[in-house]
Amino acid sequence: MSFASSAEPRHHPDCCMAISQPLLHTLSNLLPNGPAISVLSIGSGTGLLESLLSEMLDDSYDVCGVEVSPNVNKYLPEENMFFVGGTWDLCTQAGRSKVWMFTYPRDPKLIVRYLDIYDHAGLSKLIWLGPKMDWQDYEGVFASSRFSNLTILEDCGMASYEMVVVAELSGSP
């Protein structure tokens, strides 16, 4: 991989989110422990962030991506990619994944649809990454779901205008 993550958040043309080593550590620490943890990044783009995250994890984690066009992915192995028929379409793999990630999603309605159709007992955490100014469009989606326990992370390796939000089950500590 041609991208070496740095201590400070740095932009790469292949990822909307600025990437840093601390951000990757933050994300890896957010993932649940377990024998088989499947992470699905919905709208994974080139897969750069997902691929770097995957490199930090042991074999018990399986980081996959979903995209609309097969031409977009550059970094995730083919077998870790799923494709949908259009921006309105959903990926059935979501119904088997323990964690969903949304990095710079374009439309809150996509998350609403995933929660309506593919929320399942094994789903334990949703991770949203994006610009702080976009969060207001998404907060209500999570707040009105069973993943309404929201933790906002700032200054853990993100750019100053970006943040990570962890949405967990409303009963979780």
Ligand SMILES: C[S@@+](CC[C@H](N)C(=O)[O-])C[C@H]1O[C@@H](n2cnc3c(N)ncnc32)[C@H](O)[C@@H]1O
């Ligand atoms: C703003 S880009 C972000 C890409 C990547 N996460 C990043 O941070 O660089 C949003 C991505 O979501 C993808 N997308 C839009 N609708 C989707 C859908 N229904 N399922 C999967 N991906 C979708 C687009 O193709 C696009 O690559």
